[in-house]
Amino acid sequence: MSTKYEVKTSNKLGRYLVAAKDLRAGERILSDQPFVLGPNSDTSLVCFNCYLPLISKFVVCKNCGIAPICPGDGCPEQFAKWHSRQECDFFRNLKLNKGTSPMTMVQNVGSLLVLRALLKQNDSPQEWKVFSELESHLDRRRDSSVWEYYDNTVKFIQSLGLLENGQNQELVQQICAAIDVNSFEVRGPPIPAIGCAEVLRGVYLQATLLAHDCVANTHMSINDNNVLVCHASTDIKKGEPIYYNYTDALKGTAIRQQHLMIGKYFKCTCSRCSDVTEMGTYMSSAVCPACKTGYMSQHGELWVCHSCKNETEHSVVGHKVQCCSDKLEVINKKDEKELEEYIRYVSLVLAPNHYLLLDAKQRLAGVLRDIINREPRPTKKVMRRKMELCKELLPVLETLSPGICRIKAITLYELHATIVQLAKKLFDAREITGADFADELLCAEKHLKHALEMLVIEPGNSPEGELCAKALEEYRALKLTIAKVMDSVHAEGKVYKIEDVTEEEALHPEID
Numbered sequence: 240m241s242t243k244y245e246v247k248t249s250n251k252l253g254r255y256l257v258a259a260k261d262l263r264a265g266e267r268i269l270s271d272q273p274f275v276l277g278p279n280s281d282t283s284l285v286c287f288n289c290y291l292p293l294i295s296k297f298v299v300c301k302n303c304g305i306a307p308i309c310p311g312d313g314c315p316e317q318f319a320k321w322h323s324r325q326e327c328d329f330f331r332n333l334k335l336n337k338g339t340s341p342m343t344m345v346q347n348v349g350s351l352l353v354l355r356a357l358l359k360q361n362d363s364p365q366e367w368k369v370f371s372e373l374e375s376h377l378d379r380r381r382d383s384s385v386w387e388y389y390d391n392t393v394k395f396i397q398s399l400g401l402l403e404n405g406q407n408q409e410l411v412q413q414i415c416a417a418i419d420v421n422s423f424e425v426r427g428p429p430i431p432a433i434g435c436a437e438v439l440r441g442v443y444l445q446a447t448l449l450a451h452d453c454v455a456n457t458h459m460s461i462n463d464n465n466v467l468v469c470h471a472s473t474d475i476k477k478g479e480p481i482y483y484n485y486t487d488a489l490k491g492t493a494i495r496q497q498h499l500m501i502g503k504y505f506k507c508t509c510s511r512c513s514d515v516t517e518m519g520t521y522m523s524s525a526v527c528p529a530c531k532t533g534y535m536s537q538h539g540e541l542w543v544c545h546s547c548k549n550e551t552e553h554s555v556v557g558h559k560v561q562c563c564s565d566k567l568e569v570i571n572k573k574d575e576k577e578l579e580e581y582i583r584y585v586s587l588v589l590a591p592n593h594y595l596l597l598d599a600k601q602r603l604a605g606v607l608r609d610i611i612n613r614e615p616r617p618t619k620k621v622m623r624r625k626m627e628l629c630k631e632l633l634p635v636l637e638t639l640s641p642g643i644c645r646i647k648a649i650t651l652y653e654l655h656a657t658i659v660q661l662a663k664k665l666f667d668a669r670e671i672t673g674a675d676f677a678d679e680l681l682c683a684e685k686h687l688k689h690a691l692e693m694l695v696i697e698p699g700n701s702p703e704g705e706l707c708a709k710a711l712e713e714y715r716a717l718k719l720t721i722a723k724v725m726d727s728v729h730a731e732g733k734v735y736k737i738e739d740v741t742e743e744e745a746l747h748p749e750i751d
């Protein structure tokens with residue numbers, strides 16, 4: 240049993256985890272191997288052994304003669320292998336006794352995860368027992384479209400003769416439901432040299448006990464070996480529930496609740512969901528047409544201004560918000576001008592931190608980052624705009640994802656990078672003094688340090704882990720640059736240029 244958490248039970252949350260001791264932000268709470276991991280129910284063909292997408296051709300496993308696997312040199316060594324000996328023997332028997340063909344497997348790749356879960360019944364009976372007791376909300380799915388959707392899976396499993404005496408389609412539906420309700424998205428192995436990957440689903444038997452809250456106190460990552468690691472994102476006191484946010488923190492309450500209802504079958508009543516201002520961010524609010532400065536939030540069929548109390552019909556405001564949402568769907572989200580125009584336009588209707596605006600601003604920041612990195616001489620205007628967007632996003636993230644947060648870390652990293660780029664450009668053009676330059680670099684250093692404190696818990700082999708390694712090198716180089724700039728500020732009459740510090744010097748400082 241873990242010393243970090245205890246399992247509790249309540250009517251509202253079912254089984255959930257609480258801190259068994261005071262936990263510090265950044266402390267590891269649990270790490271979890273997947274019970275099962277596999278393709279989505281609507282996936283294209285993947286290798287049954289390593290889950291690489293099989294784009295044009297495949298071969299079948301030599302032993303069973305059924306499982307489609309990677310052609311050529313076979314599955315790359317570095318990826319985990321999922322076609323177990325037991326499964327292979329089971330498939331071999333199918334082929335010998337029922338004449339099952341590889342095409343049956345190819346056509347039912349979307350049911351592979353269910354098949355593998357069911358095989359655990361014999362292969363890992365203890366884990367199977369825990370899995371079979373997970374929440375599945377089966378009664379709410381019965382006779383719904385999702386029940387019908389999984390009919391093919393039921394037929395496929397039945398055709399394999401996998402159901403034991405007395406077991407019926409209910410069991411298959413229950414497995415489908417338990418996977419839908421309890422699985423986490425996992426990045427599949429990337430195709431070598433191309434990098435694209437399938438999105439897989441994994442069931443993690445410890446992590447699935449984390450209760451949901453739209454303001455989480457944990458940070459989750461899944462490394463390339465498919466191990467899920469959960470860290471405290473803020474300090475958690477002994478006895479407090481440990482929460483994970485199963486939705487997107489940067490979406491408004493209506494969208495989050497819809498996502499939770501469809502995917503997890505519950506209505507969230509957390510403090511953020513119960514607060515129409517969404518913790519003062521006004522993330523789902525609109526600008527009041529009466530006073531023009533207050534923000535309106537929806538109360539049933541009315542939108543009420545928090546400032547002047549003006550009331551407007553939902554049909555009027557709801558329609559305007561929907562238009563903003565529809566417009567974001569159709570604009571080119573890689574185009575700086577279209578995004579700027581969109582932001583200008585919807586700012587007249589939506590509160591400044593409305594999730595649609597934040598979405599557009601995040602995308603614009605990404606477009607500007609690419610421009611700055613691509614252009615040989617990016618303009619000061621582009622840099623300043625990108626910094627402004629990062630600064631607008633950060634306080635919202637701090638409120639809705641307090642403590643350690645992946646998007647916050649990346650935003651802080653981006654902010655630091657642009658502060659350095661702009662300061663260098665200004666200093667080189669003699670537009671700021673050495674002292675101003677040093678101040679800007681110190682400010683960038685502060686942001687980079689904060690980003691690093693969060694990135695350091697990311698798995699080394701993830702994109703965020705790679706960013707962490709890069710950020711760490713940049714941090715060392717930046718500290719060295721700052722020291723040199725400070726020296727030159729103090730050395731009278733010396734004109735200092737940033738080029739004086741070579742990359743080599745920055746990365747490998749001489750130790751006196």
Ligand SMILES: [Zn+2]
Nearest residue numbers: 286289309314
């Ligand atoms: Zn493979």
Ligand SMILES: [Zn+2]
Nearest residue numbers: 300303306327
């Ligand atoms: Zn095989």
Ligand SMILES: [Zn+2]
Nearest residue numbers: 453507509512
């Ligand atoms: Zn909530």
Ligand SMILES: [Zn+2]
Nearest residue numbers: 527530544547
């Ligand atoms: Zn008003």
